[in-house]
Amino acid sequence: MADVKQIREAKEAWEKGPVAKTTARFPERKEEFSTLSSMPVERLYTPLNTEDVDYLKDVGFPGQYPFTRGVQPTMYRGR
Numbered sequence: 342m343a344d345v346k347q348i349r350e351a352k353e354a355w356e357k358g359p360v361a362k363t364t365a366r367f368p369e370r371k372e373e374f375s376t377l378s379s380m381p382v383e384r385l386y387t388p389l390n391t392e393d394v395d396y397l398k399d400v401g402f403p404g405q406y407p408f409t410r411g412v413q414p415t416m417y418r419g420r
Contacts, residue, residue, distance in 0.1 A: 348387055
């Protein structure tokens with residue numbers, strides 16, 4: 342697995358290279374995108390966005406507290 346430094350450098354190169362070239366020719370529809378809750382939506386999510394997340398505490402497994410992945414352990418496959 343790539344480390345954080347490699348991911349950060351690769352993302353910067355991607356933004357300065359292919360993304361900059363494409364958006365110069367075909368600008369994005371809006372300057373900023375957001376959810377219905379007015380939360381900003383990034384162009385790309387990487388492991389850099391979850392560095393401070395404690396998987397077991399903050400996300401967990403389906404059917405277990407904090408229920409961020411649904412209340413059914415099988416994620417509704419059995420219904």
